[in-house]
Amino acid sequence: MRDTPSKRPPNPIGRWALILAAVAGSAAAFGYVGGWLAPGRLSPAKMIDTLQANSGGAHPGYRRNHAKGICVAGYFESNGALAPYSSSPLFGPGRTPFVGRFAIPGGNPYAPDSSVPIRSFALRFDLADGEQWRTGMNAMPVFPVSTPEAFYEQQVASRPDPATGKPDPERMKAFFASHPETTAFLAWVKTAKPSPSFATETYNSINAFYLRDAQGERRAVRWKVVPDAASPGTAPAEGEKNYLDADLGNRLASGPLRWHMIMTFAADGDPVDDAASVWPDGRKEVDAGTVVVASVTPQDSGACRDVNYDPTVLPRGIEVSNDPLLAARSAAYADSYLRRTSEEGHLPGTASKKEASR
Amino acid sequence: MNGQTMFHPFARVLHWLMAIMILAMLFIGAGMVSTLSEKHTWLVNLHKPLGMAVFVLALIRLGFRLTHRAPPLPADLPAWQKLAAHASHWMLYALMLAMPLIGWGMLSAGGYPVVLGGGVRLPSILPADPALFAWLRESHRYLAWLFFLTFLAHMGAALMHGLIRQDGVLRSMTGGRRR
Numbered sequence: 001m002r003d004t005p006s007k008r009p010p011n012p013i014g015r016w017a018l019i020l021a022a023v024a025g026s027a028a029a030f031g032y033v034g035g036w037l038a039p040g041r042l043s044p045a046k047m048i049d050t051l052q053a054n055s056g057g058a059h060p061g062y063r064r065n066h067a068k069g070i071c072v073a074g075y076f077e078s079n080g081a082l083a084p085y086s087s088s089p090l091f092g093p094g095r096t097p098f099v100g101r102f103a104i105p106g107g108n109p110y111a112p113d114s115s116v117p118i119r120s121f122a123l124r125f126d127l128a129d130g131e132q133w134r135t136g137m138n139a140m141p142v143f144p145v146s147t148p149e150a151f152y153e154q155q156v157a158s159r160p161d162p163a164t165g166k167p168d169p170e171r172m173k174a175f176f177a178s179h180p181e182t183t184a185f186l187a188w189v190k191t192a193k194p195s196p197s198f199a200t201e202t203y204n205s206i207n208a209f210y211l212r213d214a215q216g217e218r219r220a221v222r223w224k225v226v227p228d229a230a231s232p233g234t235a236p237a238e239g240e241k242n243y244l245d246a247d248l249g250n251r252l253a254s255g256p257l258r259w260h261m262i263m264t265f266a267a268d269g270d271p272v273d274d275a276a277s278v279w280p281d282g283r284k285e286v287d288a289g290t291v292v293v294a295s296v297t298p299q300d301s302g303a304c305r306d307v308n309y310d311p312t313v314l315p316r317g318i319e320v321s322n323d324p325l326l327a328a329r330s331a332a333y334a335d336s337y338l339r340r341t342s343e344e345g346h347l348p349g350t351a352s353k354k355e356a357s358r
Numbered sequence: 359m360n361g362q363t364m365f366h367p368f369a370r371v372l373h374w375l376m377a378i379m380i381l382a383m384l385f386i387g388a389g390m391v392s393t394l395s396e397k398h399t400w401l402v403n404l405h406k407p408l409g410m411a412v413f414v415l416a417l418i419r420l421g422f423r424l425t426h427r428a429p430p431l432p433a434d435l436p437a438w439q440k441l442a443a444h445a446s447h448w449m450l451y452a453l454m455l456a457m458p459l460i461g462w463g464m465l466s467a468g469g470y471p472v473v474l475g476g477g478v479r480l481p482s483i484l485p486a487d488p489a490l491f492a493w494l495r496e497s498h499r500y501l502a503w504l505f506f507l508t509f510l511a512h513m514g515a516a517l518m519h520g521l522i523r524q525d526g527v528l529r530s531m532t533g534g535r536r537r
Contacts, residue, residue: 008522015521023514030506033385035392043392130479132471148394306469306488312399313470316477320399328394330402335391337468338495345489347496 042152044335047328050155051336055107060343060351061300062109064336066120066136069103070245071302074256076125078289082263085219086211088317090127091288098125100293101304102198102248105138112241117192119244121203121225122309123291131315134307136329137203137225139195143275144185148328153179181276196236197247199229199257207311207326208272210319211263220266220321222279225259225291245296252296259291273322306344308337362429364530369426372419373531379412380454384506406461407474413458420451432525443515446508453505457498459483464494 009015031037048064059067080093090096101122104113118140125133145151157175158167176182195201203225210218229251236243251257265284271277299305312320312330320326342350365373383405390401431440465472466482467490473479484490520528 008524012522019514019517019521022517023510026510026513030385030388033392034388038392041392042394044394047394130471130481131473306486308468308470322396324396327396327399331391331394331398338492341468341488341492342496345492347492 042149044331047148047152047155047332048335048339050152050159051107054155054159056160058339058351059107059109061340062107063103063340064107066103066105066122067107067109068111068113069101069120069299069304070248071297071299071304072100072102072248072293072295073297073303074098074100074292074294076123076261076289076291079287080289081286082211082288085213085221085263085265085286086317087214088127088131088133088315089129090125090133090315091317096125096127098123098291099303099307100124101299101302101307101309102244104244113236113244114194114241117189117194119195119198119201119203121198121201122304122307124304124307124309124313125315127315132313133315133318134309134311134313135205135223136309136311137205137223139201139203140185140192140206141188141204142184142278143206143325144182145179146181146274146276147324148332150179150181151325151328181274184276184278195232196243197229197233197251198244199248199251200227200232202226203259205311206275207323207329208266208275208321209314210321212317212319218319220270220272221263222266223261223263223288225261228258228260245298248296252293257293259293261288261291262286263288273324275323275325306341308333310334362427363526364429364533366422366426367533369419369422369428370531370533372415372422376412376415376419376454379408379415380505381509383408383412383457384502384509387502403475406465406472407476407478409458409461410474410480412454416451416454416458420455423451429530432523432527435525439515442511446512446515449504449508450512453501453508457501457505460494460498460501464491464498467491467494 028037035041035043051064052058055064055067058064063069075095075097076090077095078091078093080091082091083093085091103120103122104111105116105118105120118138120136120138122136123134127133145154154175157171160166161168176186205223208220208222211221212218233247233251248257263286264279265286266272266279267283270279270283297303310330310333312326314320339350364370386401386405386408390398390405431443435443462472462480463484466484467487469486469491471479472482516528516531519525520532
């Protein structure tokens with residue numbers, strides 16, 4: 001009966017209003033969920049904008065944090081000791097290749113190596129079955145804060161004063177005073193010095209994760225890679241800005257560099273979801289094998305350039321904890337990755353990548 | 359004319375099931391890239407398998423649509439509205455097939471493993487390439503906008519048929535008694 005004339009209600013104003021309300025309500029709900037109608041939400045874009053602003057603006061083509069770095073390649077030689085704790089084939093005896101990257105924190109790719117007392121080491125293990133394990137580790141034992149909101153506040157507080165080019169010490173003091181969770185980090189950073197070499201540093205996962213064994217049982221862990229290299233190398237010349245890459249190249253010229261991957265297991269009651277608190281000494285540790293760095297390539301041509309070291313990309317047998325910083329790292333890294341790949345691909349509206357080819 | 363007035367029951371089940379899934383996908387997608395909170399991780403982990411489920415159902419639905427007649431639009435419907443109805447329907451079909459493929463391709467081009475959860479991993483369908491990743495990622499964003507706007511038009515038009523014209527078009531998909 002589709003060809004019968006349609007019967008229209010005599011006064012359809014109310015019905016039109018209903019339809020309008022349904023459409024507008026749906027649009028408003030979408031706007032809220034997407035954040036356009038929730039400007040107070042801490043979004044990945046807001047975080048990356050802030051990191052960019054702290055680094056003297058965007059540096060097209062570069063990561064928005066840990067911008068200055070160098071690509072390395074090598075393999076993980078597993079000794080099998082971790083296999084009872086994780087079902088990942090990565091931890092069975094044998095070799096797994098990786099694409100790695102050493103870097104220093106901060107969004108400025110031209111920052112002096114001495115500008116921060118922290119170095120970072122990121123790895124993407126490529127498992128034979130096509131799975132991946134990505135981890136971004138830092139040469140510090142603990143993170144300053146526990147939440148993305150506090151990290152954001154820290155970034156806002158440490159924005160360089162245009163007059164001095166340095167963060168305002170009063171604002172920093174006020175930030176740390178209002179964040180008692182920073183105590184462990186502050187105690188460490190007082191003693192920290194910029195290392196003259198990537199090779200002599202111990203790099204920590206900082207966030208905790210779970211290992212899941214073949215029986216389905218999970219255990220909370222943090223990991224670190226501990227260097228075999230003992231010689232601190234020669235101290236850089238006074239005023240030298242770029243010495244880490246040369247040091248790495250020199251060391252690799254005489255052979256591969258090795259780190260032991262140590263898994264530390266939480267005891268009952270240890271905080272699993274708080275990167276700002278250290279676990280006490282004496283926790284069970286398992287040496288899972290050796291991370292062997294064999295070669296180095298500049299980051300603008302190396303394989304690490306196009307890798308987003310999102311720490312939530314994990315193989316079976318390793319799982320994320322509820323540490324809120326893990327989700328935040330994943331979300332923020334994705335935004336940074338989209339910005340730099342858009343610049344790399346010359347997408348309309350993106351800044352020229354000219355600078356990156358320097 | 360005493361033609362068919364209702365969609366086939368299988369088509370109606372698919373329509374409403376996919377309506378819920380696709381609307382959920384649009385909200386999950388918009389939400390997961392807007393937040394640094396823990397919601398980000400579980401929304402992403404939901405987005406991927408749900409997207410592939412939409413893709414599989416869309417293929418089934420397209421096959422069914424091409425082999426079964428849909429009830430005709432009312433004869434007195436203005437030509438521009440008929441055109442808008444047909445164009446928006448085919449737009450929705452195109453998007454429900456293209457969006458999961460672009461998402462899959464974008465993860466492939468970004469060098470990410472395409473993990474659906476439960477130990478299921480899909481192969482890469484494109485080579486790792488940062489520029490290709492960026493183009494696909496931005497296409498995914500803007501086509502999601504187009505998808506949502508097309509949905510709004512579709513819902514508004516369906517309600518117009520049901521509440522104003524009362525011409526049986528909405529009932530052909532909801533089922534139920536003829537008044």
